[in-house]
Amino acid sequence: MPTGVALRDPREQLFDAAERILLRDGPNALTSRAVTTEAGCAKGVLHRHFTNFDAFLADLVLDRIGRLDAQSAALRDAAGTGTVADNVTGALSDLFGSVAVAIVGLVISRDALRTRLRRTTPTGIPLLTEATAMFTSYLTAERDLGRITPDADVDTLARTLIGAGHLLAAGRPDTPPETEAFHRVATTVLAGVTQERPAG
Amino acid sequence: MPTGVALRDPREQLFDAAERILLRDGPNALTSRAVTTEAGCAKGVLHRHFTNFDAFLADLVLDRIGRLDAQSAALRDAAGTGTVADNVTGALSDLFGSVAVAIVGLVISRDALRTRLRRTTPTGIPLLTEATAMFTSYLTAERDLGRITPDADVDTLARTLIGAGHLLAAGRPDTPPETEAFHRVATTVLAGVTQERPAG
């Protein structure tokens, strides 16, 4: 084994390894040894670049949450185009078809990690909080455009969509849900508030 | 320490100890040693009454799921009385104000346990599956009574309610959600389908 040769961007390399493990084997398999083995380096590397394993996990979660920003902006821009149900369906599919469920599971299952993250995002489960905000923002925009009723409880709608989507994805870890399942949820939840007329 | 004196109903005693730990310290704290210590007996007891720790957990989950039956019957009987939203709110509060969230968390976090349970309840996460069936059954009854629209997607509604309720309860493990939060979810989800006229 060669030693001393510096890895390129070891942090990102470890993050990628962790994400692969998360998707392949789930949160329980994500140990420090598994990460370094998957990354193809010695177990000491992780501890040179992060103060401890929970700090590594927290940074991983925060890094992946950062990727939500692009999706959030895209959804916000979609307000007023297509149908509300289709936009919501797409966002749910993107969100829960990815590593999101594993990330949430990871945060829920590790007390120390949750405690650590609470300093950064004090309320609720990180990623779910951000995802809820993403939908709230979008639905508010649609309400302003008059495409959903003015008295719609936008916050509860967002929470409900996230909850249903997460359950759909977490319930069957082996068979990821199809778009159709998300679409049924979207249309069902939005049935009471949609009034598909353009901005008036 | 006295030895040899038989415990009365050791299985139930261990189940109760486990439930106490689950409620007080969460799924991660539920180790075999923690259970026997909480029950006030030696660690060997658990292994005399169960083939291994996962078998114990599986029996615990199945035992607690059994308690849903009474609630399920009560909800079913409530069809046609009060408002649909109030009935749903009550059922959600009962379900997720109890040990249910911890049980679901436990099942999600232990691969071996989930695998073992899959023989008994092959689809989805036990307890969530049963809870969904409970709501489906109730909503179908209400639909037959004409209190929700005939074309309502009862199955998706049930799934959505469970998902939103679970997220509400799991999102803030420290502060259990108030009834009002469940009520907002119920009214929001049901807004599109309720037609509060008695059977006609």
Place this chain on the structure above:
DNA sequence: GGGGAGAGTGGGCATGCGCCCACCATAGTG
């Protein structure tokens, strides 16, 4: 009341975890 079956006790094993640290290869500097 002696004896055996059943049941609780707790020492201790193997395993896997996070982590520390002594060691050493490489790259950049003069």
Place this chain on the structure above:
DNA sequence: CACTATGGTGGGCGCATGCCCACTCTCCCC
């Protein structure tokens, strides 16, 4: 071409977990 700083390597420690098992105590039946 030596010298040092940077950073990868892997042995191994301490701890917790699930589990096994030799030991011991109690109860009950004859």
